Structure formats: structure tokens, C-alpha cells
Amino acid sequence: MQYIRKDSSRKRLPPISILIGKPRLTTVLVIGAVAVTFLILYLTRSSSNASLLCYDSSDVPFTEADALIAAEFEKTPSPLVAILHYVTSPVTPQLSLAEARGPFDILLSLAPCNFLIFGSGHDSLMWDSFNPHGTTLFLEEDPKWLRSILRRFPVLDVRIMRYGTRLSDADALLSSYKEDCWGANVTVRLKGNEGCKLALNNMPEEVYSKDWDIILIDGPRGYEASLPGRMAVIYSAAVMARGRKKPGVTHVFVHDVDRKVERTYAKEFLCLKYKVSEVGRLWHFVIPPAINFDDHGFC
Template identity: 50%
Template sequence: MMRAMPAPKKALFLAAAAAVLFVGTFLLSNFLRGADRGLLCSFSPLFSRPFTGGADVRGELALALIHYATTSQVPQQLRAEIQLTFDVLRRRAPCNFLVFGLGRDSRMWSALNAGGTTLFLEEDKEWYELVLKGSPSLRAHHIKYRTRLDEADKLLKGYRAEAECRPGRADGVAGLRRNGGCPLALVGLPDEVYEKEWDVVMIDAPKGYFPSAPGRMAAIYSAVVMGRGRRGEGQTDVFLHDVDRKVEKAFALEFLCQKNRVGATGRLWHFQIPPQKVALAHYDVEPTTTL
């Protein structure tokens, strides 16, 4: 007669099983649907990594399945939130996917964009090293921010006074790479961040829940600058997590713009940022957003 499984082990088993079913559904669906449409991307070939297909993609998907099948950790976002991003990746992958933050869901994001370029940016050095130790195949960089969460209100109210922060002066690579005069611009990042054209951007970092944390102000601003400077076809899909927090919400409404929001679920908002040739009228009025 088989003995009953101890409660702690049973809980671990159930968590692992749930992870397999949860992530496996997304990964397999992505691969099968993508194969039917040829896995074409909408961005300029100049900025894309050619799709190699075949064993490389199947191998990446298989490794992700094995990872989630053998761990009790599950992705940090809710299923409905993941589905929102997944629907866009299913349409655009393989593409250039920039993710602010490393986490328990990083393998999943990389696998959902199998054959494309998925790059993670992480500010916590210890966490960066820990994640890469367990997932050395992830493409990631450790970066530093110049902002603090307790400066968010000052940054939001004062950015219009900084000429280097204004649209036209701050669009695309030139608006970020060496734009030290704009405190919201992400300068000093690895070259590939500036040299690639990002089709999808996920902002789920850096930390933004204590005063000395970097906050996501610069990530939000810089995602808009990159989107406005887009040279390829189409728009830039930007996802922002934790919009229940006042700083994320305020900066989203000021920079990503309510009229660009095309989807939302849980704590995740989805925006489509048009290139600079499409006017963003909300920059022509005085800011009304306050923290």
C-alpha cells in the first residue's frame, strides 16, 4: 500500500506541477502558433537577429520547461498579466525584447521570444549574479541608475525645465546615450541597448518600494524616448508592472500617455508608443500629474 506523501513534500510537488502546466501551456502554444505564421517580426532587418529556428528554438523551449518542472518557483506576475504580454510576443516574436529586471520569470520571457533577442537589465548586483548562476544562458547586464525614489516628485515636476529632456532634443539613441543633462535619461548602458531597436519593452524593475531605491522613473522615461526614436516599421509595445503604486502610475500617465494605453489587467498596463513622426500632443500642455 502506498504511503501518503508528507504535507511539505506534497505542497512542493503541487507547486512544481502547477509551474509545469502554467509555463508549458504558454511555451508550447507560442512555438506551435509561431511555426504556422513563419515567426516573422515587424522591425527593420538592420536591428534584428535572424531567426535560426529548428533545434535552437526547440532546445530553448525544452530547457525552460525542464527548469519550471524542477522548481517550486513560479513566475512573479499573474497568469492574466503574463497572457497580455504573451499575446503581443506571439504576434511579434522573434523580436527584440528589452526587460528591465531579472527574476523568477526571466527564463519564461526568454523562451517566449525563442529565436529573438531578449535582454535583461538588473540593478541589484547580488541578485544579478544569483540569477545568472542558476540561468547562465540568459542575456543580461548589471546597470546603475542615477535616480532615487524619494526624488520622484521633484523629477516629475522639473523635467520640462531641462532642455535636454524635451521631445525633439531627446528622441532615440541620441536622447539617451550621452544625455547626462537629463536626469531621467539612462546613460552609460551597454552599447547593445542603444544599438538595437527594441520592439517590446517590459518594465518590471528596478526596485521602487523604499526611499533610496532607484524607482522606475528613468526606465519609463527612457522607454518612451526609445519608442519615439524608432526607425523601423510599427510601434513599440511597452508593458509597465506595479501600476498600483503612485510613482509608476504618475510617470506612466505623464510619459507613456493615457491615449497610448491599449490594454490593462491586474497591475500591468500595456502601451503602444508611436515614433516621433506621430505627434504626442500631451507634451504641448503643462503637466498636471502629481504624486
């Protein structure tokens, strides 16, 4: 599988300690203060720039300000530089303020942590900058959009992801997965599982080797029949969460649940009994690991 990523040989410096060099408690307090500032900024801009929430990279020219901020973030990947970006950028993140607050609060409480995001967008810099010392990995299916994001922020770790599904197959996949993915003598797994069309078996090795503390599903695209849809992502996120090996739970956020596929698949695999909140078009699930995952299923 081909992918594009940042230079992993460059050791990332702790964002806040660069500025103040204080103990962890002070760092946490400063990050919290910066987070509040960021949310205030987000609130004041989200309504006025709503018309600029877009996915087409051709709508967003790469400006001189973008180049300067990208260079500064490459040197010092801090939340303060992220705020500078959103001050100068004509666009705002795809999630509304209310929707973003959920994963934002969880991220601040767990960071540094392992944060896996399906899709990339105008909010990618935000998520990455508020996870100092952690792993924030984006899986993106649109090469054009990926190039646009990395041109602005080469510090981000964004990989190309290929999907073998189509939104038009959603109903058929849902009716056949128990036989193909969950039948007799079938071990529930993702890596190397070519028999289950819902199993993402071509992700980067790092995805399989880590336990992810937060998974945000905001991609791939799923608004037309020919597009991949998010069926395999939701299924695979459920498998990863239930197969977690280290202590703790997995927070899974699913965006665009106003659409039938996202809503139906989230209910089937992430389970309503694990849903803890619903804000706008975002559902939040807190999923515990399963000791005998193969025997007990999802819900």
C-alpha cells in the same frame, strides 16, 4: 559601465527546429502548442505557490535539478526545457497568469523580435525561451540577484545597470524634467545626456542601437525611498519608443501600477491615449514613433 553577459560567441540554435527541423509554419504551430502547455502549467501552479514569489535570492537554494536543467538549456535553449524548469522549481514568475498573458501573447506574435526587459526574475527564462532567433536583453540593478539568475541560467543575457535616481526624488524630477530634459535648444536623447536625470545615459551600446519591439518594465526596485525607482526607466522607454526608426510600434508594459510613481510617470510619458489594456497591476501601451519628436513631446 561593467556588465555580465552570456558568451555571445556561441551561436544560439533555433529551439524548435532542433527537435523537428520543419518549415516555419510547423515551427510556429509547435511553439503555439508549447505555449498553451506552458500557460496551463503556469495556471495550475501560480495560486499554490504564491507565497514563494520572492526577490531575495537567498530564499531560493540552487538545487541539483537547477544545475541539470541549466546545463540542458545551455545545450538546447528551447521552450520545452523552460517548461521542465517550471515543473521542477518551487517558485513561479512574479507576474500573475493574467498579467503575463498580455506580453506573452505579443511576444508569440512578434518573435523573433527585440525584447528589452528592465529587471530579471523567475520569469526571465520564460521570456528568453519564447523569443527564438530574437534578442532578449535584461537590465538588472542588483548584483546579488543577477549572480543568482546567471548561476541557474548562464544562457541569459543579463547586464548590470546603475541608476542615479532615488524614489524620494520622484516628485522633484517630475516637476523639473521639462526644463532639464525638454527645454529650449535641448535635443531629446538618452546616450550621453548628462543634463537630464531621467535619461538613462549609461546603458549598454546595444540598447541605443536597436529599435525595441517590446519593453517590459519590472525593475529596478521601487518600494522604498532609498531605492532607484522606475522614473528614469519609464521616461527612457518613452524616448526609445517615440524615437523608433523602423516601421511598426513599440509595446511597452509597466508593472506595479498600483504604486503612485509607476502610475504617475506612465501617464506623463507613455500617455493614456496609447494605453490599450490594464490587467491587474500591469498596463500595456502601444506607442507609435514620432517624426518630429523634439517638437511634439510625449503626449
